[in-house]
C-alpha cells in the first residue's frame with residue numbers, strides 16, 4: 001500500500017484514577033479488630049456495608065472500568081506503626097503490579113519520625129505522601145510547622161502531599177473532619193514551594209480562588225475529584241474547571257468508596273469536560289503531579305489496562 005495515507009487512529013485517553021485506597025487482604029478480613037485499633041477507621045468501617053478493597057480487587061476494578069493506572073493510598077492511621085506496615089504492603093503490591101499501581105506513603109505527623117518515614121517511602125518508590133488526615137491523625141493542619149518535616153522531604157524530592165479536605169457546610173458524613181478551606185489556606189501560606197493535592201475538590205477551596213490573594217496561594221495546588229458524587233452534583237466539574245483551569249484537576253474516585261467504573265461512566269456522561277480537557281483531567285495531570293512516568297520510580301512502564 002505504498003503511497004496510501006494511513007488512517008488517523010484516535011486513541012481514547014489513558015485513564016488514571018488518582019485517588020484510591022487499598023488494604024492488606026488480612027486487614028480486610030480482620031476489619032473488626034482494626035475498628036478497635038483506630039478510632040477514625042472505626043468510624044468509617046464499623047458498618048459492614050462500608051467497602052474495603054485489597055490491591056487485587058483494586059486491579060480487578062481497574063480492569064472492569066478500563067482504567068490503566070491508579071494511585072493507591074493506604075489509610076491515615078493514628079498509629080505510625082500501622083502506617084509503616086501499610087506502606088510496606090503498598091510498596092510490595094506496587095512493585096508486583098507491573099506499573100498498574102502507584103502508591104502514596106502514609107506517615108503520622110503528630111509523632112517524631114514522620115520525616116524519616118517519608119524518606120523511607122520515597123526510597124521504596126512512593127509517588128508522594130497521603131492521604132493524610134488531620135482529624136484522624138491528631139495534628140492541626142493550620143498550626144505552623146505541623147507538617148514541616150514531611151513537607152521538607154517532599155519539596156526536595158519534587159513530589160506531592162495529598163491532604164484530605166472537607167466542606168465547612170453541608171451534610172455531615174463519617175470521615176468529614178475539619179480540614180476546611182480556611183485551615184488549608186493557613187497551611188498553604190507556610191508551604192509555598194510544596195506541591196499539594198487537595199482531595200474531594202479541596203472542600204470548596206476552588207471557589208475562593210476567585211479571590212486574587214487566595215488564588216495566588218494556590219499555584220502549586222491541584223484538586224482531586226475523590227468521592228465527588230457523595231458531595232456535589234455533577235456541575236462541580238464544569239464550575240471548578242472554569243475557575244482553576246484544566247491543568248489543576250485530577251480525576252479520582254476514592255474507590256472503593258465510589259465504585260470506579262460507575263464513577264467513570266458518570267463522569268463521561270455528566271461532567272461536561274471539553275475535548276481538549278479530557279486527556280489532562282482523566283490522566284495527564286496525575287502523571288505530571290505524581291511524576292508517574294519518571295525513570296527511577298517503579299511506575300515507568302505501563303500495561304494498557306483492560
Ligand SMILES: [Zn+2]
Nearest residue numbers: 131164165199
Ligand atoms: Zn479523603
